Amino acid sequence: MIIPSQCRRRGCQISMSHKASPWENGGCESWMKTLKYEEVFRQEYRDLAEARTCLERFIETVYNQQRLHSALGYRPPAEFEQTLVAQEHVSAG
Numbered sequence: 302m303i304i305p306s307q308c309r310r311r312g313c314q315i316s317m318s319h320k321a322s323p324w325e326n327g328g329c330e331s332w333m334k335t336l337k338y339e340e341v342f343r344q345e346y347r348d349l350a351e352a353r354t355c356l357e358r359f360i361e362t363v364y365n366q367q368r369l370h371s372a373l374g375y376r377p378p379a380e381f382e383q384t385l386v387a388q389e390h391v392s393a394g
Contacts, residue, residue: 339363 340359346352
């Protein structure tokens with residue numbers, strides 16, 4: 302087992318939850334669940350190359366462009382970002 306001091310000597314940045322704080326990884330866990338249930342478990346990939354292609358397609362065309370996110374006011378991330386950019390232009394101009 303590698304201990305934190307060995308990680309630091311090797312120049313690694315340690316990324317662990319604080320003691321008794323399991324919630325810090327919640328966003329990542331939620332994302333992985335979504336990816337598995339909405340893409341991975343619904344497919345049979347022939348090989349690693351096909352899996353990578355399909356996962357990239359899912360992330361770019363479904364997750365970012367179509368899937369509604371409650372944390373973003375039930376909008377897809379791409380639409381949410383466009384709104385932010387438009388608001389910044391209005392504020393700057």
